[in-house]
Amino acid sequence: MVAIVTGGSRGIGKSIVEELLKINYEVIVTARKESKETISLQKLFNNKIHFVPCDISKEDDRKKLFEYADKTFGKIDLLVNNAGVAPRERKDILEITPDDFDYLTDINLKGTFFVTQELTPLLIKNNQSRIVNISSMSAYTASVNRGEYCISKAGISMITKLFASRLAEYGVSVIEIRPGIIETDMTSKVKDKYEKLISEGLTPVARMGKPEDVAKCVSSVALGNFDFCTGTVIDCDGGFNVRRL
Ligand SMILES: NC(=O)c1ccc[n+]([C@@H]2O[C@H](COP(=O)([O-])OP(=O)(O)OC[C@H]3O[C@@H](n4cnc5c(N)ncnc54)[C@H](OP(=O)(O)O)[C@@H]3O)[C@@H](O)[C@H]2O)c1
Numbered sequence: 001m002v003a004i005v006t007g008g009s010r011g012i013g014k015s016i017v018e019e020l021l022k023i024n025y026e027v028i029v030t031a032r033k034e035s036k037e038t039i040s041l042q043k044l045f046n047n048k049i050h051f052v053p054c055d056i057s058k059e060d061d062r063k064k065l066f067e068y069a070d071k072t073f074g075k076i077d078l079l080v081n082n083a084g085v086a087p088r089e090r091k092d093i094l095e096i097t098p099d100d101f102d103y104l105t106d107i108n109l110k111g112t113f114f115v116t117q118e119l120t121p122l123l124i125k126n127n128q129s130r131i132v133n134i135s136s137m138s139a140y141t142a143s144v145n146r147g148e149y150c151i152s153k154a155g156i157s158m159i160t161k162l163f164a165s166r167l168a169e170y171g172v173s174v175i176e177i178r179p180g181i182i183e184t185d186m187t188s189k190v191k192d193k194y195e196k197l198i199s200e201g202l203t204p205v206a207r208m209g210k211p212e213d214v215a216k217c218v219s220s221v222a223l224g225n226f227d228f229c230t231g232t233v234i235d236c237d238g239g240f241n242v243r244r245l
Contacts, residue, residue, distance in 0.1 A: 002073045003222065004028045004065070006056055006115060007083030009035040011184030012134065015211035016080055019219040021045045028069055028076075030054040031083065056083050056111030062118045075125040078222050081116060081156075082134040084108045086149060086186050093147035101148045108152035113159055120163075124170035128227060131167075131174045132218050133160050137237050139178055157233070164231035173230040175221050180237025182209040198238075205238030 003020050007013040009031035017027050018041060028050045029038055042049050052068045054061040069076055085107050087100065116131065123129045135156040138149055157176060164174040180203060181187060181194045187208075198206055217236050226232065235241040 001025045001077045001222075002028070002069070002075065003078035003080060004030065004069060004076055004119065005080040005082055006030050006054070006112075008080075009033070009038050009051075011186060012179065012182060012211045012214045013080075013082040014038070014041070015215035016082060016218045017041060017049065019212070019215040020078070020222055021048055023219055023223060025078070025222065026050075026073075028052055028065075028072075030056070030065055054115075055107075056115045057106040059114070062111075062115050065115070066118050066122070069119070069122055074122075076119060076122045076129065077126060078130045078132070079116065079119055079123060080132045080134070080218055081112045081159075082132075083111065084134070084152075084186075087146045090145045093144050096148060104148045105152050105155075108149070109155040109159075112156055116159065116163055120167065120172075123172050124167065126171065128171045128173075128224070130221055130227075131163060131172060132221050133174065133176045134214070135160070135176050135178050137178050137180050137235070137240050139176075141240075160233070161231050168230055173227060175226055175229060176231075176233045177214060177217050178233055178235050178237060178241075179214045180209055180235070180240040182211060182214060184211060203238040203240045204242060204244075207238065209236065209238060 003025045005017050008017045008029035014037045020027050026048050030052050032055045034051045054065045133156050136153040139153040139157045160174050160176040214236050217234050
């Protein structure tokens, strides 16, 4: 079984790669640059991990990723759309510029859409293959100081529904995982703020999530446990999604 994990070099993506290797997937890891973590995983899981540099916002890079996967395996069984960025600087929606908006949505939204479109021919070569989109609780939670991020994640929810509808006839299921607050580089600058909010009761489960929490949801999908589900959302968020009174 072969998977592609975008943004697999660090954080949540790196944990997803690890979990997939443990269940005997061969994994193509993409990111803009290789990390120490990827190199040490390569040593641990000899020959089972392939690093392909790919900035998902760049058409040429997406084509090179397709060519590598096509030439090396001729098909893929699982695509995990995990790559994503936070705003370069958190700014109020009344202050963000078109450039701020384009930077983020070119990666998180347009990149995710077109990487999926590019790789579809390799996914439909099987009777059953899977796409997992890593969106966020920001898909439905308004944060006015990073509106472009929220918009990109709400868009990923629609990408999930669109590809679930379009690809079901080819045996491709599409699952969206919405992480809550997860401890990674992305949240390192706001860790203290989030820990305080959590200690004050923000989430029923009183801790930040770990990358492995998300990765275990992905590996469960990868094992085929959700094959009659498509367009389905898994909230991996310590219960943040529960409305409480
Ligand atoms: N951490 C959280 O609390 C949280 C919550 C909800 C959702 N998420 C989502 O989960 C995903 C992973 O987040 P994370 O916290 O693990 O972030 P992270 O630690 O910052 O890792 C992001 C990964 O994406 C890659 N990446 C960034 N820009 C890219 C691009 N243009 N093309 C290809 N790869 C790119 C990075 O590698 P390079 O920089 O080398 O390219 C890295 O491998 C993101 O989509 C994020 O929005 C995170």
